[in-house]
Amino acid sequence: NAGVTQTPKFQVLKTGQSMTLQCAQDMNHEYMSWYRQDPGMGLRLIHYSVGAGITDQGEVPNGYNVSRSTTEDFPLRLLSAAPSQTSVYFCASSYGGARMRTEAFFGQGTRLTVV
Amino acid sequence: AQSVAQPEDQVNVAEGNPLTVKCTYSVSGNPYLFWYVQYPNRGLQFLLKYITGDNLVKGSYGFEAEFNKSQTSFHLKKPSALVSDSALYFCAVRDSGGTGFQKLVFGTGTRLLVSP
Numbered sequence: 001n002a003g004v005t006q007t008p009k010f011q012v013l014k015t016g017q018s019m020t021l022q023c024a025q026d027m028n029h030e031y032m033s034w035y036r037q038d039p040g041m042g043l044r045l046i047h048y049s050v051g052a053g054i055t056d057q058g059e060v061p062n063g064y065n066v067s068r069s070t071t072e073d074f075p076l077r078l079l080s081a082a083p084s085q086t087s088v089y090f091c092a093s094s095y096g097g098a099r100m101r102t103e104a105f106f107g108q109g110t111r112l113t114v115v
Numbered sequence: 116a117q118s119v120a121q122p123e124d125q126v127n128v129a130e131g132n133p134l135t136v137k138c139t140y141s142v143s144g145n146p147y148l149f150w151y152v153q154y155p156n157r158g159l160q161f162l163l164k165y166i167t168g169d170n171l172v173k174g175s176y177g178f179e180a181e182f183n184k185s186q187t188s189f190h191l192k193k194p195s196a197l198v199s200d201s202a203l204y205f206c207a208v209r210d211s212g213g214t215g216f217q218k219l220v221f222g223t224g225t226r227l228l229v230s231p
Contacts, residue, residue, distance in 0.1 A: 004158075031216055042119075042205065042221035043159075050216050058218060090158060096216070101166045103149055104219060106159040 002026050006091050006107035013081040013114045021076040021110050023091030029105075030096035032074040036060065036087040037109070043090065049074055050096060081114045088112070117142045119208050121222035128196045129230050136191040136225045138206030147209040148189040149219070150180055154202045162204075165189060176200070196229045203227075 007022045025032065033048035035058075045058030049068040063085060065077040074093075078085060088111050094104040118141045128134045140146055147166055151159040163174025165182045173179045180191045189206060206222040 006158075033216075033218070035219075035221075040223055042223045043207075043219070044221075045218045048216050048218065056216070092219075101147060103161045103164050105161070106151070108158040 004091055004093050004105050004107040006089075006110050008110060009108065010111050011113070013078070013112065015081060015083060015114060017081050019078050019081065021078075021089055021091075021112075023074045023076065023107060024072050025074075025091075025093040025105070026072065027093060027105065028071060029093035030071070031094045031104075032068065033058070033092045033104075034064070034066065034074070034076045035090045035092065037090060038087050046076065046089075078112075081112075083114045086112060086114045117208055117210055117220040119206050119220055119222040121204075121206055121225045123225050124223075125226045125228060127228050127230065130198050131195050134193050134196045134200070134227065134229070136204050136206075136227060138189045138191065138222060139187050140189060140206070140208040141187060142208055142210045144210050146189075148180075148182065149207045149209070150174065150178070150189075150191050151205045151207065152202050153205065153224075159205065162191070196227075198229045198231055201227055201229045 004025045034046040035043040037043045044060050047066040049055045055066050088109050090109050091107040092104040095102050120139045149164045150162040165172050170182045203224050205224050207219045209217045
């Protein structure tokens with residue numbers, strides 16, 4: 001049981017480049033989400049999904065796109081990387097519906113540096 | 116709006132002594148409260164949660180937390196600290212009201228340093 005798997009673990013981008021952060025879960029969770037972690041700010045929600053084909057914005061969505069074509073996968077796309085997007089990114093998944101009282105499971109994180 | 120406050124950036128404790136990491140919260144409805152731990156270069160690991168019921172919640176690795184509704188607090192505790200408990204600890208809250216996705220709101224984190 002792998003849980004939530006994120007790739008890559010580390011990435012360095014040049015300003016203006018694009019890339020996709022991958023996230024996959026094998027727990028059949030309905031909800032998936034992306035957070036970024038910045039020093040002194042905790043984790044902030046970027047985008048989330050409540051099921052395949054359904055996505056919505058969190059509190060810091062600018063500069064990011066998401067899609068959810070399957071229950072398992074929820075990639076995060078950086079359209080044109082900026083230094084302000086230097087951060088650690090975490091993908092999370094959790095049950096929805098009647099089981100939404102349960103905790104969220106997090107991936108290992110992707111440390112992204114934009115130069 | 117939901118919010119979480121972790122008033123201490125860092126907590127220092129000697130091995131074998133009890134530890135407390137503080138957390139206070141604000142939600143419009145009844146809270147779901149969580150503690151997560153992050154070891155260096157690792158993801159967030161779930162420690163424990165309060166959903167309803169007993170105010171004292173027991174979790175992984177000997178940790179426990181006390182829910183206090185009147186003080187809107189959910190402090191993390193352990194009777195005897197280990198050096199291996201040194202890590203970054205996050206408190207998080209989710210509003211139990213409504214249906215559908217409810218985001219987790221995190222505190223800024225508290226670094227716990229346990230000295231030998």
